[in-house]
Amino acid sequence: MTQLMLHSLLPVLIVAFGIVLSLLLIAWRRSQKLILIFTITIFSVALLASFSLFVDLADAVQVTTLVKVDSYGLFAFMLVLVASIAVSVLSSMWLTHTTEVHDEFFVLLQLVVLGAGILVISDHYASLFLGFELLSIALVGLVGYSRDSEFSVETSFKYLVLSACASSFMLLGIAFIYSYSGSLSFSTEQLMFDNMSDLSILVRNYGHGDVLFYRVGFLLFMVGIAFKLSLAPFHLWTPDVYQGAPTPVTLLLATVSKIAIFIVLMKCWFSQAIFVDTKSSDENMLFLMSIFAIASMLIGNALALKQQNIKRLLAYSSIAHMGYLLIVLIVISPQSVALAWQSALFYLTAYVLASISIFMTVQLTQYHHNKSELNVDDWQGMFWQNPSLAVLIIVAILSLAGIPLTMGFIGKFYLLNVAVQAQQWWLISALIIGSGIGLFYYLRIIFVLFTIVNEKNIAKELIPVSLTLSPAVNFSVMIVIILSVLLGIFPDLLGNLLVTVN
């Protein structure tokens, strides 16, 4: 391994080293505050490392056959780290209820981030599978973390069993793909360059089997990915797990897990010449992807309409958002791949910021109400009681709905741009219809925020939200608001960054 390779792996290595150090730290002294500060420090250092690498990196670096560090992956890892810092801060509010020291929580959190880091830079089905499993197994531990809560066991069992099924489907799919291409690398052109042993030469001779196996393999592979992204036919677990998991973990599921899996899907998809090249483009697979996307958009939005519980509502809306995002996969020329990457990363940034804002508010108000189930009505009249939190939600909701002057609007605009270039009119109409349905439940939340609480509601024991925020919390709320508004009004700040790197 050369110095360049080690240097480009640095962000992931920092997180891995952090895990080992936290184990030592736990052995030395069990203290909630210490491990929290340590975890946030590790994430921040990794964030700095990936940022400097993101600025410096001239070309993609191949580190062994397993991993390929490029600037898209690094940007995604930065998003993952920002989301994880938010999760750590949120969990510090939640974990203070009991006298127990929750070191495992932070170790598992770091393991999830490590898994995500491996996924976003992987270039090989083996590293993809290992990262995928690391992410899901650590998440199973986190989803059922609060063992005394009502749904903890049910939730983590649901997640464990279903994600094990998804992984086994994916593994079978990878085996089929291998039987066709004779290589576990994403891009088959890679085959020429790796001369690791006589084994690979042996394997190369078997290559290029029946294309049917390849299609079936990719379909099964997509089952595993679609489960994690909660795309339409495989979305059934999402609302239950979102509802049952502790709020910081729900944020983790909604952001880190989805970013990592989506980025690895894009890397895998774009390196298959069969999908990107116009001449050899496989119409059937593209059609199938469009079905996934359209079904997710419509089903997610339609099911979110009647939800009262905020977490369930967000779960359904996340299904729809992943559906929108799938549009970027349907490109028909290699030239538009760069645009697809920019759109996906911009959209994910908008999605992450909005998710962080909403879950932050959910955590704060949930703590205030001291109840595990938070309904939309619990936010009634929040604007009059607590304007800063209400503004945070409003900005986030408008961004999710895709109203102009927010990041979400620019993100959707990018997606439309990609779809128009690929001339996918059905996808565009589904996107518009889905966003239209989405407006209904998004705007309902905003109306609730402005409703003045009258006496009839007090009789129903709906206490108006009047929580006092500590200065640190207030500060972070302000930062998130300013960041979302700033990037919404000047999207070029981020857009140019994504363009210039490559």
Place this chain on the structure above:
Amino acid sequence: MISTFIQLNPLQLTFYSAALLAIVASLKVITGKNTVHALLYLVVSLLAVAVCFYLMGAPFAAGLEVIVYAGAILILFVFAIMMFGLGQDETLHAPNIDGSKVNKFNLWFGPFLLALLLLIELVYAINSGEVQAKLTSNTIDAKQVGMLLYGPYLLAVEIASFLLLAGLIGGYHFAKPEGVGLDRKKDLGEHG
């Protein structure tokens, strides 16, 4: 279809019959009502998969399959069944020991037959010169696997170790008794 089946060489024939045995045994695993009986079929299924690996020229993978799955993991299953103390669930579908001799024979006949077929196949594969000549031409042994693991796939080994750590910590968290891991300082009323 039958004609293509006859055209297969002995190696392929043994391979496909071992694969068929694995499928039959796996079907019995998921349809069986009694957990311990299902486990018995699972052993047979795993052994059949091991034979498949052997016939594909990967004796190392076959050995691992037997040692790790049929050996270690199955034992864990048995321990788990014993420790959960399933009680009613377990005894409900248990065979009636007082029954006739035919009944008892029925109990072990299925796995016995499958295992016997597997044994015959294995003995045939080892004895037959034609099969052995094909197997030894491209064998992937432990040395090759090891060289790959500590060469290009070094990172995979490292990631796998973190994967095990994640499983360990998650399992510990669910299994630990209540009240373990209290903050001693908070208990004493001092500042953390």
